[in-house]
Amino acid sequence: GVVRFFKKGKLSPRYVGSYEILQRVGKVAYELKLPSELASIHPIFHVFMLKKCNGDPESILPIEGIAFKDNLSYEKVLVQIFDRQVKKLRNKELVPVKVLWKNHLVEDATWEAEGDMKSCYPNLFET
Structure with missing residues (x-):
């Protein structure tokens, strides 16, 4: 294929x-x-x-x-968190963080849910 x-x-x-x-x-x-x-x-x-x-x-x-796997996918590795925003909805808050991934350019940084990043990379959120 x-x-x-x-x-x-x-x-x-x-x-x-x-x-x-x-x-x-x-x-x-x-x-x-x-x-x-x-x-x-x-x-x-x-x-x-x-x-x-x-x-x-x-x-x-x-x-x-x-480093590609056999199916040409690769593991995304978080390098840095650039920014954090708090978006208020009617009855809850969403907190996206801007993330730079390994092997990506700064222009390709993505917004990800803070909760997802905390569960995958808890060491980056320790205070």
């Missing part, structure tokens, strides 16, 4: 590698030369999934630094 990236199962960091374009396939797709670690991924990508390499090495994460 071919592994595809969906919203929940996509490769995050947003941009991985920098891969050579082998050929144009139709009007809006390209075939890429992928490394052997990504052999189970279909090599043809629609143009909206690609980003022009601007030569800025900070915007590209090397795939060698990411």
Whole structure:
């Protein structure tokens, strides 16, 4: 089978590698030369999934630094909590925290529920 990236199962960091374009396939797709670690991924990508390499090495994460499992998933590791907000609803409060994950850029930090982060990483919330 071919592994595809969906919203929940996509490769995050947003941009991985920098891969050579082998050929144009139709009007809006390209075939890429992928490394052997990504052999189970279909090599043809629609143009909206690609980003022009601007030569800025900070915007590209090397795939060698990411430990993939056999199904091409990887373990998310929390690096830092950036921010915390308290959102008041009618009768309860929601507290999201902005989290930076290992192998992700700062721009890709995500908002997660504080309760979920406390249960997974209790050492970060000890006072």
